[in-house]
Amino acid sequence: xxxxxxxxxxxxxxxxxxxxxxxxxxxxxxxxxxxxxxxxxxxxxxxxxxxxxxxxxxxxxxxxxxxxxxxxxxxxxxxxxxxxxxxxxxxxxxxxxxxxxxxxxxxxxxxxxxxxxxxxxxxxxxxxxxxxxxxxxxxxxxxxxxxxxxxxxxxxxxxxxxxxxxxxxxxxxxxxxxxxxxxxxxxxxxxxxxxxxxxxxxxxxxxxxxxxxxxxxxxxxxxxx
Amino acid sequence: xxxxxxxxxxxxxxxxxxxxxxxxxxxxxxxxxxxxxxxxxxxxxxxxxxxxxxxxxxxxxxxxxxxxxxxxxxxxxxxxxxxxxxxxxxxxxxxxxxxxxxxxxxxxxxxxxxxxxxxxxxxxxxxxxxxxxxxxxxxxxxxxxxxxxxxxxxxxxxxxxxxxxxxxxxxxxxxxxxxxxxxxxxxxxxxxxxxxxxxxxxxxxxxxxxxxxxxxxxxxxxxxxxxxxxxxxxxxxxxxxxxxxxxxxxxxxxxxxxxxxxxxxxxxxxxxxxxxxxxxxxxxxxxxxxxxxxxxxxxxxxxxxxxxxxxxxxxxxxxxxxxxxxxxxxxxxxxxxxxxxxxxxxxxxxxxxxxxxxxxxxxxxxxxxxxxxxxxxxxxxxxxx
Numbered sequence: 001x002x003x004x005x006x007x008x009x010x011x012x013x014x015x016x017x018x019x020x021x022x023x024x025x026x027x028x029x030x031x032x033x034x035x036x037x038x039x040x041x042x043x044x045x046x047x048x049x050x051x052x053x054x055x056x057x058x059x060x061x062x063x064x065x066x067x068x069x070x071x072x073x074x075x076x077x078x079x080x081x082x083x084x085x086x087x088x089x090x091x092x093x094x095x096x097x098x099x100x101x102x103x104x105x106x107x108x109x110x111x112x113x114x115x116x117x118x119x120x121x122x123x124x125x126x127x128x129x130x131x132x133x134x135x136x137x138x139x140x141x142x143x144x145x146x147x148x149x150x151x152x153x154x155x156x157x158x159x160x161x162x163x164x165x166x167x168x169x170x171x172x173x174x175x176x177x178x179x180x181x182x183x184x185x186x187x188x189x190x191x192x193x194x195x196x197x198x199x200x201x202x203x204x205x206x207x208x209x210x211x212x213x214x215x216x217x218x219x220x221x222x223x224x225x
Numbered sequence: 226x227x228x229x230x231x232x233x234x235x236x237x238x239x240x241x242x243x244x245x246x247x248x249x250x251x252x253x254x255x256x257x258x259x260x261x262x263x264x265x266x267x268x269x270x271x272x273x274x275x276x277x278x279x280x281x282x283x284x285x286x287x288x289x290x291x292x293x294x295x296x297x298x299x300x301x302x303x304x305x306x307x308x309x310x311x312x313x314x315x316x317x318x319x320x321x322x323x324x325x326x327x328x329x330x331x332x333x334x335x336x337x338x339x340x341x342x343x344x345x346x347x348x349x350x351x352x353x354x355x356x357x358x359x360x361x362x363x364x365x366x367x368x369x370x371x372x373x374x375x376x377x378x379x380x381x382x383x384x385x386x387x388x389x390x391x392x393x394x395x396x397x398x399x400x401x402x403x404x405x406x407x408x409x410x411x412x413x414x415x416x417x418x419x420x421x422x423x424x425x426x427x428x429x430x431x432x433x434x435x436x437x438x439x440x441x442x443x444x445x446x447x448x449x450x451x452x453x454x455x456x457x458x459x460x461x462x463x464x465x466x467x468x469x470x471x472x473x474x475x476x477x478x479x480x481x482x483x484x485x486x487x488x489x490x491x492x493x494x495x496x497x498x499x500x501x502x503x504x505x506x507x508x509x510x511x512x513x514x515x516x517x518x519x520x521x522x523x524x525x526x527x528x529x530x531x532x533x534x535x536x537x538x539x540x541x542x543x544x545x546x547x548x549x550x551x552x553x554x555x556x557x558x559x560x561x562x563x564x565x566x567x568x569x570x571x572x573x574x575x576x577x578x579x580x581x582x583x584x585x586x587x588x589x590x591x592x593x594x595x596x597x598x599x600x601x602x603x604x605x606x607x608x609x610x
Contacts, residue, residue, distance in 0.1 A: 120315070121326070122299070123270055
């Protein structure tokens with residue numbers, strides 16, 4: 001077991017979920033209730049990372065943020081921030097490709113809230129912020145839990161983008177999935193197996209958690225029929 | 226504090242409504258689905274504010290909405306207790322928390338005397354800790370009512386001395402009939418204690434008739450007529466109102482002036498036959514005008530066909546009719562008649578069952594109906610849109 005890689009993987013997964021949760025809530029809430037005409041395009045854009053090969057995403061990431069690009073150059077010159085082959089860059093890429101995994105379940109949770117719950121709150125005198133805090137958030141919570149679990153599981157399993165953007169720098173960008181690849185290439189099948197099995201079990205656990213959250217606290221629970 | 230509403234909106238939701246509701250008065254907004262009654266209620270509450278909405282909503286001297294002065298308060302700033310059709314209780318909160326949702330946060334809601342009194346008043350004592358899903362439909366309805374009442378009677382948040390407006394959006398449509406009867410009584414007794422304007426939206430005419438001091442008839446977002454239920458139901462202003470209030474005996478004809486105060490109604494059926502009836506001339510209709518008219522059931526008498534000849538001096542109309550159908554409903558029976566002179570026309574009347582028995586009435590038999598002029602209400606044909 002490559003504990004260093006496990007540490008990078010877990011840190012990446014936790015930070016990705018942490019960064020994405022507030023972004024996901026805002027985006028999901030807007031998508032669930034907006035009547036903006038361009039919404040389908042925004043939704044398509046959001047879903048794109050699900051369909052594109054990870055190599056395509058990684059390739060464009062390198063192109064836009066690499067040290068040879070204007071933006072990448074500016075970032076490293078003015079802020080000392082290097083986003084390719086670094087943990088920070090890996091985190092940014094991971095957040096981007098996990099957006100649909102975080103947003104989708106939360107959006108469904110918000111969309112399933114009856115419209116007039118918010119109206120009832122406003123009429124009762126609650127401000128938009130109080131309504132969000134006291135009513136919307138507690139009711140959309142199962143969707144958020146699902147979003148977090150899916151994001152964590154998917155980040156642990158991501159391979160293509162990690163390899164393209166981060167490479168395989170021990171302790172910095174080498175995650176478990178990349179470490180497995182390295183082990184196999186070195187014909188260390190036993191070592192690869194250990195880590196692969198750990199990933200399988202963890203993902204299974206995360207998915208079970210998603211379904212459990214969906215059952216016990218589905219947004220429909222307790223809504224008067 | 227009187228509520229004054231005058232709203233106009235060309236679209237997307239058409240509104241052209243004007244009505245007032247005095248403190249302690251209950252008015253019913255009545256109309257078919259899609260008539261804009263719920264939209265109107267939502268506009269009063271501040272939930273519906275389309276960009277082209279014009280007019281004024283005012284409670285006493287407080288302007289809630291005024292398009293000319295650019296005033297449009299949000300729903301939080303209007304003091305409105307709204308009971309939603311599906312109650313819209315917060316499923317994540319207990320019954321008490323649902324009601325106390327707008328209370329100041331430092332209030333200890335579990336030890337608040339006014340909240341406890343409200344729960345007892347509405348028969349909800351002991352249910353404070355239940356979630357909405359653990360309450361029956363009637364109980365949920367009471368919690369929703371309690372929440373609305375709390376909003377308009379609770380004084381602690383603002384210094385404003387006046388209360389608000391209670392808005393009820395078809396609140397009785399989702400409960401079973403016995404519960405509905407109980408809730409009707411609750412509302413009636415509540416009106417003794419809460420003296421705010423109350424607006425009830427309903428499509429149920431019987432409900433409007435039973436609960437409201439005044440009804441406002443709405444169609445396509447327009448207020449067509451308002452007044453005490455008995456008056457609106459007995460003398461609709463035009464044919465559309467007659468349709469909307471569900472008057473069954475609604476016919477077409479022509480009006481001709483006669484001696485001062487009296488007119489002749491020429492009733493024509495689809496077969497071309499005509500029948501003349503004496504009517505009262507209120508000088509509102511021109512000689513020869515095409516009219517709609519309705520028969521107001523309470524004034525009709527049933528006599529044997531060969532009936533006692535009545536003094537010819539009266540203005541009453543006597544119609545020989547054939548009884549086509551007879552449906553006993555207990556004390557009264559639903560009867561369908563066809564006048565002998567107008568075999569194509571149908572009159573539907575609720576008549577006393579004992580009277581029908583006395584006359585040995587059965588389908589096919591001939592009877593005489595006495596229609597006094599005051600039971601015939603004439604009005605212009607369909608109002609110009």
